[in-house]
Amino acid sequence: MAVFRGPRRWLWRWRRNPLRRRADVVEGWVLVGAWLLTLLAGTVAGFMAARTVERDLAQERAATHPMVAYVVAHAPGRSGARGSTGERVWAEVRWTAPDGALRTGQVRVTPGAATGVPVAIWTDGHGRLANRPATPTEATVRAAFIGTLAATAAAAVPFAAGRRLLARLERHRLSLWDSEWSRLGPQWGRMTG
Known part of the structure; x- marks a missing residue:
């Protein structure tokens, strides 16, 4: 059964709220860190791979x-x-x-x-x-293609790690809620009954 989460609020994890827990803030920072690492890893790997391919193809053109x-x-x-x-x-x-x-x-x-x-x-x-040898245009296309593949592969690692860590944090948070509910739930039954 899917849990209804309500409308999404931008930056809700950092807003002042008496119901906000430390786990919410940790999840927020993990999410930000995962996205930053994903962008950084993808960009660096993509540019390095593209530059290496272009350099190698230019050397090949010069040698033939x-x-x-x-x-x-x-x-x-x-x-x-x-x-x-x-x-x-x-x-x-x-x-x-x-x-x-x-x-x-x-x-x-x-x-x-x-x-x-x-x-x-x-x-x-x-x-x-x-x-x-590859022409300069062919070299640019090859470098862009290989750079894109390298960027995607490099970005997938921190993205997947971040998603996995967020899933573990959410399971931990839900287990905390379950333990609190099992402690406080019976008290609510006496109040409404």
């Missing part, structure tokens, strides 16, 4: 360089068979590393690419193949 490679052998598939799905096939390509050495590797190209067709690739500082 675009180059032109050339298809070594005819790529599988029909030339011009590229559909609306943007299908790509693996083919071997060759490029010249910054130190002048010839390198080869496998990259995705359009189906049926002929021998000698230029292909844009990304390499690291040693001339090895690397993944295309």
